[in-house]
């Protein structure tokens with residue numbers, strides 16, 4: 531079974547546009563759970579352009595499903611995650627000025643750094659996932675850090691999906707097989723949507739979780755949040 535974690539960054543983007551508290555990020559998280567989300571994901575960035583560090587503290591008080599905090603592990607992020615102790619932390623190597631996440635870790639080059647991070651979070655009982663490209667050697671490198679899971683960066687899959695889905699997914703299937711063989715848990719995310727989700731989930735062995743934000747929140751403008759979450763869950767059913 532593949533679980534759906536709803537990324538609520540874009541709710542905070544909308545809230546921040548006016549400086550008030552509408553929409554209310556905490557309330558949306560609670561509603562998303564009520565509508566069937568099996569997890570809540572947030573990605574605080576140093577400029578707090580969407581999720582603020584205070585949001586993460588507030589969400590910790592109310593989230594009852596899996597709480598997943600993603601981000602680049604700078605000092606402030608590490609301190610926040612260790613204070614909040616979410617169910618899962620996902621380490622993402624994006625630069626502070628990146629518009630959005632645009633690559634996974636080079637787990638070979640940053641092996642020592644990642645090993646230390648994995649140790650520090652695991653010693654607090656936090657499950658660790660490392661954001662990676664679909665590349666066998668990179669997955670093997672992730673295993674060597676001691677991480678519990680990896681999250682496959684799915685933007686290249688999403689970008690090629692409409693032209694050639696078999697080709698788009700091939701490297702992801704291979705990377706997933708390696709992860710399965712190594713006993714690494716498997717998550718995935720970035721640019722997954724109602725068109726490409728089922729094909730991905732049906733073809734990736736051992737896919738435990740997808741985190742979806744941008745497309746899901748955009749779809750909610752048309753279909754409403756409750757319907758939209760149900761539509762995404764339907765794409766994940768019977769896979």
Ligand SMILES: CC(=O)[C@@H](O)[C@H](O)COP(=O)(O)O
Nearest residue numbers: 539573600622630631719720
């Ligand atoms: C790690 C990942 O792929 C997502 O967290 C994505 O980066 C969403 O972040 P933004 O909402 O800031 O684009």
Ligand SMILES: NCC(=O)COP(=O)(O)O
Nearest residue numbers: 537719720721741743744
């Ligand atoms: N980890 C990926 C995520 O949380 C959401 O990414 P996106 O759906 O906003 O591209």
